[in-house]
Amino acid sequence: MPSPLFADRSAPQPPERGMVDALITQTRRLRGDVDAVRRDAPLDETDDAQVRWERALCDLAVHQLDDLGAHLGQLKDGLPSTPVEPAAALPAPAAFPGSGRGSLLTRVGSAEWNLLTDEVSWSDELYEIFGRAPGSGPLSLDELPSMLLAEDQYLLTAMVTDCLVDGKPIDGEFRIARAGDGAVRTLHMMGEPVLDPDGCTASMWAVLRDVSALRRTQRAVRENRDTLELHRHLVRAERKVAVQLQEAVLPSWRGAAPLPAGGALDLAAYYLPSASGELVGGDWYDAMELADGQSLLTVGGLTGHGVSATSSMAMLLGALRGMALAGVRPGALMGHLNQLLGTSSAQPSLGSAVCCQYDPETRLLTWAQAGHPAPLLFRDGRGRPLTPPRGVLLGATTGTAYEQAEVTLREGDLLLLHTEGLSRRSATDEESRSRLLSLAPRFADALSARECVRLVLEEFGETEREDDACVLIAGIGERPAR
CATH class of the missing domain: 3.30.450.20 (PAS domain)
Known part of the structure; x- marks a missing residue:
């Protein structure tokens, strides 16, 4: 084979035997560790681009370590003959899985x-x-x-x-x-x-x-990486569309209510995103003045995330506003929303909602709910949930009748409507409600609905929520002076 005279270089000197043996041992150990990582990777998520990419990277690393171990073994075999340590101390290079002498040759x-x-x-x-x-x-x-x-x-x-x-x-x-x-x-x-x-x-x-197997593995890594990047791009694009749709549908106000006159309600609301900020769901809040001088208050949410959830939310909220302006009462309105979600949603989904109509002349609140947490009423420094009328989740079954309930409010009362998801998923509805009710003394000292929303954010704003949530607070008449 080659002459010791090569172009512009002298013949290399053979490495010491102990160095090659040590490298073989280190490479074999590292190869075993990488193979263990590869075996621990999930096998049943073939549609997950990131899982495929991770497994392809592990396969590539195994291929490269196989080649390194085989080449070191060949280098060792080419060294001058010297006594070899016992096999227990240094296993032969053929111990590399998939890279024994047969495959090397x-x-x-x-x-x-x-x-x-x-x-x-x-x-x-x-x-x-x-x-x-x-x-x-x-x-x-x-x-x-x-x-x-x-x-x-x-x-x-x-x-x-x-x-x-x-x-x-x-x-x-x-x-x-x-x-x-x-x-x-x-x-x-x-x-x-x-x-x-x-x-x-x-x-x-x-x-x-x-290098056929190595190049196939590298190609798989590239293809899965490209697929993963495309998936991430589509997720970002979908989230952007979902956010834009949500912002276009939900009221933009956060403090003073858009209700023009009379000072009947002091309104404030807030949308709380999930902790990651990546999940855009179908939660909504809304308040509007109706043709007869009454006011509509509503919060709700749909299962799922992304464009599908936000588009279904936009459809329901638009229908809710139209039917409320047409004079449909809360109980019947919930029935129509249930029918609409069951027949018009492209993807089967469920929803929960609460809808209230407030008459400023009589201070009578008429409301209905569909599998949703009841509004919380705060009065004289104490809070309690309203007794809910019967109503099942939207989309759960067709032809369901929704009952209505009524409650007379007083000057200075505070009404809090919220969707699920304020607390961690592990927290129960009872725990979330208890935390909200514990804010009653602080609500009593607050000067506005906006300040009350700020108190809710202080209580729940740092929560590691796995989902988004909404809160809507309505103060009845003038807030009492401190």
Whole structure:
């Protein structure tokens, strides 16, 4: 094989045996650790782009460590013969899974082409790589391109020409069609011209490595990474659309109510996003003045997230506003929303809602609910939930009748409507309600509905919510002075 005189470099010195053995041991240990990570990866989430990408990366790392272990084993076998430690102290390189001597011999081979005598020397491994019988003899540099795919032949020609004419080292890849089975393999070729004492090119040597499995794994990593990036892009785009739709539908006010006159209600509301900020759900809040001088107060939410949930929310909220302006009472209104969600939603979903109509002349609150937390009434420094009328979740069943309840409010009362999700998912509805009711003394000292909303945010704003939530507070008449 190669002469000790290479282009512009001296022959390398063989490494110490102990160093190679230590590297083999370290590589084997690292390979086992990476393989353990690969085995622990979930196998039943084939549609998850991130899982596929992670597994492809693990496969790539295993391939590379297999190759490193096999190459170190070959280097060890080529060292001068010395006593070998017991097998228990240092297992043979074949202990690398998938990279025993049999696979190594079919993956790395060497060749030398003598330009002066036209002699060609191939290692046995190279015959295995090209699928040729050793008796058929090696291929000359003129014959070698015939094994390559047509579109890659110019690559080999350019590399060999640069090596023989300009003395440049060879480092490139091409694809071959193996003799016999016609299997396409990707080979990585590294070589240099061998110079005679006069500095002329006497021969060319090369090491060829079958990197087909490695390139397939790298391609899988790239494809899964691209798929994951596309998935993330689509998620970001969907979230942007969902946020824009939500902002277009929900009232933009946060403090003073849009109700024009009379000072009948002091309103404030707030939308609390999930802790991650990534989940945009179908929760809503709304308040509006009706044609007969009464006021509509409503909060609600739909299951699911993203554009589907926000678009269904926009449909329901638009229908709710229209029916309320047309004079439909809360109980009947809930029945219509239930029918609408069951027949018009593209994706089956459930929803909960509470709808209140307030008459400022009589201070009578008429309300209905569909599987939703009851409004909380705060009076004289104490709070309590209103007794809910019967009503099932929206979309749960068709033809359901929703009852109404009535309560007479007083000057200075405070009404709090909220959706689920204020607390952590592990918290029960009772725990969330208790935390809200505990704010009663502080609400009594607050000067406005906006200040009361601020108190709710102080209590729940830092909560690691897994979902979004809404809160709407209505003060009845003037707030009492402190």
